[in-house]
Amino acid sequence: MKVAILGAGAWGTALAVLLASKGIPTALWARRKEQAEALRASRENKDYLPGVALPAYLYPTADPEEALEGVELAVVALPSKALEETLRALPLAPWYLSATKGLFFKEGRLHTPSEVVEALTGRSVAALSGPNHAEEVARFLPTASVAAGPLELAKRVQELFSGPTFRVYTSQDRRGVELGGALKNILALAAGMVDGLRLGDNAKAALLTRGLREMVRFGTAQGGEEATFYGLSGLGDLLATAYSLHSRNRGAGERLVRGEALERLEDRGVVEGLYAVKALMAWRERTGLELPIAEAVYQVVYEGLDPLKALSALMAREPKAE
Numbered sequence: 001m002k003v004a005i006l007g008a009g010a011w012g013t014a015l016a017v018l019l020a021s022k023g024i025p026t027a028l029w030a031r032r033k034e035q036a037e038a039l040r041a042s043r044e045n046k047d048y049l050p051g052v053a054l055p056a057y058l059y060p061t062a063d064p065e066e067a068l069e070g071v072e073l074a075v076v077a078l079p080s081k082a083l084e085e086t087l088r089a090l091p092l093a094p095w096y097l098s099a100t101k102g103l104f105f106k107e108g109r110l111h112t113p114s115e116v117v118e119a120l121t122g123r124s125v126a127a128l129s130g131p132n133h134a135e136e137v138a139r140f141l142p143t144a145s146v147a148a149g150p151l152e153l154a155k156r157v158q159e160l161f162s163g164p165t166f167r168v169y170t171s172q173d174r175r176g177v178e179l180g181g182a183l184k185n186i187l188a189l190a191a192g193m194v195d196g197l198r199l200g201d202n203a204k205a206a207l208l209t210r211g212l213r214e215m216v217r218f219g220t221a222q223g224g225e226e227a228t229f230y231g232l233s234g235l236g237d238l239l240a241t242a243y244s245l246h247s248r249n250r251g252a253g254e255r256l257v258r259g260e261a262l263e264r265l266e267d268r269g270v271v272e273g274l275y276a277v278k279a280l281m282a283w284r285e286r287t288g289l290e291l292p293i294a295e296a297v298y299q300v301v302y303e304g305l306d307p308l309k310a311l312s313a314l315m316a317r318e319p320k321a322e
């Protein structure tokens with residue numbers, strides 16, 4: 001039994017640490033040869049997950065053939081912006097687990113990462129999502145996650161990843177699980193803006209509660225089950241990200257309203273909410289579904305709207321029942 005993890009960023013490394021610490025031979029595929037060599041030499045991912053020792057069963061490599069030879073499955077832990085181009089260039093695995101959080105707008109439709117992996121590879125694909133910060137998972141802090149997909153596949157993921165500090169639930173609502181993971185990143189950007197502007201706890205609680213409503217309205221219209229959005233991959237991940245010191249999405253919102261340039265927001269790692277909100281707004285133009293918070297985030301990030309003006313516009317919306 002061997003597993004390949006595609007993407008040697010924070011999340012790919014944390015998942016590889018989790019599997020290798022269970023004695024499962026795990027290849028960690030890095031795009032750059034120098035990065036794989038540095039990981040092999042130092043037994044640490046200094047750029048993306050500093051301070052975590054790589055277990056003996058973890059083998060970093062930049063050679064796709066070496067990474068994927070004889071694997072049972074490949075775990076996709078790539079940033080969504082690099083997913084399609086990277087997967088096209090790699091040999092196939094028997095089946096896949098997508099750990100990427102993102103949204104793709106193509107041919108008039110929104111697609112989740114596992115749907116894109118499925119279309120590219122023609123193989124069965126499950127998804128893993130939840131309140132899972134790499135920095136904590138790799139340090140074996142207690143964590144729960146959701147393996148979503150056809151039941152048999154979800155159960156295989158559950159069995160593979162479960163351990164004393166990582167509890168995995170199954171779900172057959174893969175689309176709902178992945179939509180929650182993508183949407184919460186947009187809401188985390190907004191939460192970071194509230195933090196950056198020091199608007200207070202009331203404002204943040206209101207934003208997240210109304211944001212959750214927005215997630216449910218959008219997610220159910222897109223085929224997810226309502227209960228999924230109140231579970232680990234929806235509400236759970238929203239809370240973890242919006243209140244986290246680790247979160248790149250929350251941090252990016254905070255840094256943006258404090259004057260940092262858009263181009264610098266990914267200096268500390270990928271900020272998926274920046275891409276998800278673009279895909280969502282491109283899709284919304286065709287449907288007209290009301291997504292006031294996501295729209296405000298888009299306008300602040302990409303159209304230079306003053307965040308305080310965006311807030312005033314949200315506060316001045318037509319009065320309504322909760």
Ligand SMILES: NC(=O)c1ccc[n+]([C@@H]2O[C@H](COP(=O)([O-])OP(=O)(O)OC[C@H]3O[C@@H](n4cnc5c(N)ncnc54)[C@H](O)[C@@H]3O)[C@@H](O)[C@H]2O)c1
Nearest residue numbers: 008009010011012031077078079082100101133134269270
């Ligand atoms: N970090 C977390 O705690 C966490 C948890 C759950 C899910 N995720 C998701 O996992 C995915 C990866 O996130 P991460 O935190 O590992 O990102 P990261 O910023 O830590 O690392 C990104 C990795 O992708 C590589 N990369 C960048 N551009 C690339 C390209 N064009 N082609 C190929 N590789 C490229 C980088 O070299 C790096 O290895 C994201 O979708 C994220 O939402 C992250």
Ligand SMILES: O=P(O)(O)OC[C@H](O)CO
Nearest residue numbers: 130131132133247248249
């Ligand atoms: O650091 P972030 O904002 O990408 O969040 C990481 C994970 O998605 C949390 O579950």
